[in-house]
Amino acid sequence: MEFQHELIIPNEGLPFKVFLFEGGNGNYVREKHWHTSIEIFAVLEGHLEFFMNKEEYPLKAGEQLIINSNEIHSIRAVEKNKTVVLQIPLKQFENYFTAQRFIRFRSQDETADVKLASLIKKLYKVYTARDVGYEFRTMSLFYEIMYMLVKNYRLTEVQEKEIRHSRRLDALSKITTYMREHYNEDLKLSDLASTFGYSDAYLSRMFQKYAKVNYKTYLQDIRMAYAYRDLLNTDRTISQIALDNGFCSSRGFSGEFQKRYGVLPSEMRKQIGQKGQKNAIE
Known part of the structure; x- marks a missing residue:
């Protein structure tokens, strides 16, 4: 299988992740990948091209696309664009699963599409502006989006082959x-293999086959993602961030951080302070 599993970490203090698409400058290609979270792209400016199941889905400004859990997809952004991405962990929908850990969403109403894209834009704007009380407004918009998804977009009848396909990737998703x-x-x-009833060798092969990395690297990716988020959003010391996120020492964390980002955590923190908060969407 020539596709990778993508690790998604929610924003600090939130049950979801919202951000501007990293391919906003154009000349960008994201090869085939999949993730457990539901993902929605809302294009504000420019256009994008998505590919799912050998089908192409072009998106222009004002349009949005829902990527389902375990749905293999790729993205191409030839020109500049401004796109808000909302990623919602699958467990947020557990009360509405059609089958065990299975739920599907599809666009079914143009009016609803316009409203959903508008809500996602507002969500990003409120979250990044961070005015007084933004936490309440952010969650209010998020729950309105969730309500729309389960009411207007959820498919109550799905084909068994879709469920079988999803389950091929679901084992790693649970892990x-x-x-x-x-x-x-x-x-x-x-310990992880024992918890899920696999042998060490089988679990190791599962990571190589579906995540395209070994187990140790994947675990370090998770730890680094959370540590990076803490570095950006907290005043905790680097030593405390390292220990809180599973690293044995601040020295080991700093070395791994420099390998990945080219600078030490302390230097990154200084750069972040100099840049300040990015402007919200106008």
């Missing part, structure tokens, strides 16, 4: 979800 909940612990491959 990676568990890892995100216990990443700051001493999480050994053997």
Whole structure:
């Protein structure tokens, strides 16, 4: 299988992740990948091209597209664009699953599409502006989006082959979800394999086949993602951030951080302070 599993970490203090699409400058290609979270792209300016199941889905300004859990897709952004991305962990919909850990959303109404895209834009604007009381307004908009998804977009009847296809990837999804909940612990491959009833060798092959990395690298990716978020959003010391996120020492964390980002955590924190908060969408 020539596709990768994408790790998604929610924004600090929120049950979802919202951000501007990283391919906004154009000349960008994201190869085939999948993730457990539901993902929605709302294009504000320019256009994007999506590919799912050998079908092309072009998006222009004012349009949005829902990517379902375990749905393999790729993205091409030839020109500049401004696109808000909302990623919602699958567990947020657990009371509305059609089958075990299975739910599907599809666009069915043009009027609803316009409203959903508008809500996602507002959500991003409120969250990044961070005015007084923004937390309440952010969650209010998020729950309105959730309500629209389960009321206007959820498919109550799906084909069995879709469920079977999703389950091929669901095993790793369960494991990676568990890892995100216990990443700051001493999480050994053997312990994880035992928890899910696999041999060490089988679980190791599963990561290589579906995530395209080994278990240790994937665990470090999770720890680094959370540590990076803490570096941006908290005043905790680098030593405390390292220990809170499963690293054995601040020295080990700093070395790994420099390998990935080219600078030490302390230097990154200074750069962030100099840049300040990015402007919200006008």
